[in-house]
Amino acid sequence: MFGTINRISCILILLPIFSVIAQENEDKKRINQAVFNKIEYHFNLQETDSIYALAGKKFTQSLSPQAFQTVMTQQMYPLGQIQSAELVTYEKGQGIYKLNFISTPLQLVLSLDSLNKIETFLFQPYKEPVADKPAAVAPSGNTAANFNRFVDSVALSYSRKNNTYALAIGIVNAGKTSSYYYGETEKDNKRLPDENTLFEIGSISKTFTATLLAYLSETQQLNLDDTITKYLPDSVVGNVDLKRITLKQLANHTSGLPRLPTNINATATDSLNPYKGYTKEHLYTYLKTYKAAIAPDSIYQYSNLGFGILGDILSSIYGKPFNEMIQEIICQPLGLKNTTEHPDTDTQYVAKVYNKKGVETPLWTFNAITAHGSLKSTVPDLLTYAKAHFKMPETDLENALALTRQFTYFNPPDTDIGLAWHMTLIGGELVYRHVGETYGSSSFIAFSPDKKVAVVVLSNAAETVEPTGMAIIRHILSTD
Template sequence: MTKYITLAFALFIYFNSFAQTKNTEFALTKFKTYFNKHQSDSIYLQWNEQARAAVSKKQLDTLLEKQLYPLGKIQQFEFLKQDENLSHYKISFEEMPLKLILSTDSNQHIETLYFQPYKQDSLKTNSVKKDNGDTLQMEKGTTNLNSIEHTIDDLVDSLALQYTLRPNTSGLAVGVFNQGKTSYYYYGETTKGNKELPGQETLFEIGSISKTFTATLLAHMSLQDSVKLDDPIIKYLPDSIAQNINLKGITFRNLATHTSGLPRLPSNLTPADSLDPYKNYDRNALFSYLKKYEQHHKPDSIYEYSNLGYGLLGELLADKMKTSYNELIKDVISRPLNLPSLSEFPDGENLKSFVPTYNKNGELTPHWHFLALSAAGSLKITAPDLLKYAEANINAPNTTLGKAITLTHKPSWLLSEIEDLGLAWHITIDDFQELFWHNGGTFGSSSFIAFVPEKKVAVVILSNAAQSVDDLGLAIIKKLMGN
């Protein structure tokens, strides 16, 4: 269980593009002079054009007047470290020291200004949430004061800051499980311009990570003998479709390992709304496609990632249990693992916390909606619930569900000398350890989950922007592995 300590503090981030940090000490010396004279106009003129476009003068004045000026004059600053283009400083105000992360452009104008709590023992902040008024309340997860955890905290901060500084991103949530301890980190904004950070209740799309939940449903039903992994799917299709000889030989295992020969998407998927491509693709369209399906690759002959295959898998499983995909997820996984936010259709408080999404250009784009292909990418979840799911994959409960989770880890297809495929999970062999991972993405969200059962470590990352978070996730899990 995560324990929290709260304190009032200010967080200020400029969302901007990267630039090589030069002469930050010169810029900071000027900032100190202007700050101690309360010359807010001069401070604002230190920003480059992109920063001023992102943050208004009024917003800066509010921050200075209500958050920083009350701390008294800046007495001195001390350089701590350089992290790529970001300079870290200890800023000693009369009332308390703070940590400042600063970068400037080639003209010595400020483009990044990011304040954090400063502790002599380098204890880091693990999560941030909005409080009333103009004050931000920051929460600290239970932290073991050792160099390894400090390193993880620093790495997460560095990677997350660089990510959220991109103009096409918005909010970011990171969860880390390390030897039985959980930490959460939140950055950016839930909606561009609202200055409200994500939190424990913030709901994100997870795209193709949904497939790992679908695979768990399949494993669970196979252990209950509702279906068998190597059952041919034509056994569960209407006769008019099952008679298509091109579908012969495709099994549930094939669908779950992308080895069915089915293409990534059906050829009759012609979206009425290009921004919400799966919205109108229903069961009739799916079965119409399967009835006329012509085989290009035989089952078990090639790996070809298939949203179609996973959509079909979910349809068949739900039909077998005479329920919907969403209800099957709730009954088999969400309720037993206590993942209340996990759902295809958020409602109530979850719906209120469902963040808007932004495309690769940073523009608002619709959430995705699904009909027949739900099992391929329709689920939503919070960071704490996704991390709890990762924990269940490390320490599987002694139940049928726990055995099903373990079954999804069993290698079923060799992708390369260093990568296998389980039921949905990619299994990378790294330094003789099995690293399980999956990513997800929609036109306006990106997600990543990875865990190493042997090391008992995991990371989950959720973003409401299309900009990939894969590199962040891989860097964090490799650090957790000790690489």
């Protein structure tokens, strides 16, 4: 009897608490929307100073008024006015708004600090919400007995989405290596991915390019602080805006270069394979007339172009194409047999890839700026690559791997940058991570050298696997 009364009392006490929390969340949501309404108004009038005046201390410390003006003027205002907008989600203090422009929709991620000032202000490609499949895709039968329930649950949450197909997960933890495979490598083929299935890894390729850079530095073939014009053709070295950019700045995204060259759309021969038709001639034509909108080393600005230029420079110094460098310097010493730009179709199988709507799309091929995203790989190879970072460095390659992990730049609010690697504290442990996305693939790698933990997640769909990978490594480090 007394137990029943106590349980009822607890329920009566908790109900008002939950009601207060829900009301507080609703109030914060309304404030977030009110700030967004101001942003939309000032955006359409191109009143940059008025938007910046809404920013909080953390935001203004990370981005100066001049840099913010440049970003808005060069990248955002050319899109035209916001025709309409809607709140898509509001969770954990963060609102995501769909912005409809005449050309293409974007989404704005907006969060506020304790004073209701802008803390996060991030424009991204709009991601259409995807419905779940009615039933989960079954995992591989020969490994099902070893599945960790948590890994299984987050993997199935991803696999249930209607636009996903194959999912491959690899984990190194407590001295053990585990692999998990879901779905199908091609629509309706009922074939599970396995340890020999290659996936596009997109921008994870940048960490390999950074390793090449570090290796040539370790072997004294270059200096990280060399200006890039030291290694570029005579036709472009006269551009004073290029003379201020260093090799290190290409590798940590502080060169000021845009994400992509402005002439890439005009040279694209296939809209679904955007880099295929972009040649060195196109690249050097762009670099001849490049005008810096952002000064080098002033802000972090992610640049595929920067890594494409870096790869071209490294190939010029080493005297061999990018893929040959990858094989000789990294893959052969580490025993990576399935990591390559050009898979052998007779002996290697690459999973077909699918866009955000679940429709098959071509694998990307590259011409001039290959080094930013051209590699394909497998779960076992990427786990081996991650484990190489666990070792105390002895060889030139191991010293190069360690050099890529050294701090080079702080990217607020909570991420440091090495050479390509993004560094974050998770559960008090320093974690190095990178993601990759193409029109039809998504990839994730993260590792903690101190804890000797690594997580790799690969998919043949353009549905990001980053939340899946982050959930797994957070779970491991929080329960270690």
